[in-house]
Amino acid sequence: MDETALIRGAKSGDLDAFNRLVMNYQGLAYNVALRIMGDEPSAADATQEAFISAHRGLKRYRGGSFRAWLLRIVTNACYDELRRRKRRPAVSLDEMTEQEGALPLASPGEGPEAAAQRTELIRAIEDCLLGLSPEFRTVAVLVDVQGFDYQEVADTIGKPLGTVKSRLARARARLRECLQQHGELLPAKMRLQNEAVG
């Protein structure tokens, strides 16, 4: 069954049809939520909340990119959770970073030292991403991590293309400044670039 038929079925109250949509998009939704939230439990909560909201608001979906519509709900759920967290800071940033347990295992043929270095680099990138404002972070995640084009990002965040362009450029510039502090972890190409520009 194609996506349009599943959406039609879900709109008419077929929960199985909706759950098939959930299966198709839960990986993407969870990964976007994880990069915005920074920790797995919050990302899981936001993803679940987003799917419940999507089911409730499915009647308001009027066509267009279902992926963008769904991710808009996911990002809004993340922003709500971040606002709640800001009001009631129960978990410190350090604790959140420590909670992350999704670091990849060593790739086949990769030595332990290289695997450790890669893990450190991933941690550094995640830290730098979390240092951005949620709005900038979302754009960087959608384009650089998920490979969305600008128009789909604009549809997802509900802002014009110019805003997407501007936010992405500034997010990348700040990420680069942040990553420069982890010089020894950076890929050789990036280190060389730093030296050339610096």
Added chain:
Amino acid sequence: MTDMDGIARRDLERLSAFLDGELSPAEAEKLVARLATDKQLNGTLEALRATAEAVGSLPEVSTPRSFALTEEMVRPRRAYPVLQLSTAVAALGFVLVIGADLLLSSSGSRALDVPEQPFFAADQMVPEQELALESEPSPAGTPALEGVAAERDLAAAAEPAAESAAGADDALGQEYLRSDEQARESEGTATPGEELADEQARVGEPEALRGEEFAAAGALKADAVQETSAEELIADRDLAKNEASLSLSLLRAIEIGLGAVVIILVGFTLWVRQRT
């Protein structure tokens, strides 16, 4: 305005969009021409490219569980809409009561002011009537009204004054007749028109004097009525004051009660919203 490596923000946006193939062909062509000669611009482009690649290297994470929905998760929330509606109704009621309070307060203060006006009017009327009575020649030579306290004396004095006025009328009338007869006797040739005029003057003057008496008595009666109506108005005003203050305090009590209900409902609704 610069953002990175002293590069203008517009150039930074162009470089970033160029990396993603999001520049228009014309813009891309211009930028490529600049990149060929501008080493710093070229360096920033490569730094942006490396950053984007580093972020893109973040691994895809598998989901910790299925996020499929259960029947329980999608069951309509019954309490929340009811709470929302109750809160809205209570808030509306609160606003209406506040509005009614404001309306009653303003109209109440106006209503309490209104009965005082007749007192002022009555007070103001007394000097006017005094003037009127003073300016009229009182047949009995009674002094003009000097206040509400003098009214009873005046009422008592009004009857003998009227009698003496009637006596004066007769005396005056006889004197007129006498002088008329003397005039006729002395002249002997009075025309019928003149006689008729004299007759009219004789009849008219005492009637005018009686009219003045009636006016004075009417004014006294009016003052007495005004005094009675003033007392009634005081009583009415006190009653209205009491009623207004009673209804206002009742409204205030309702306001406080409704306000408390609204606060509780809003808090409870927000709590339920967060939980569901």
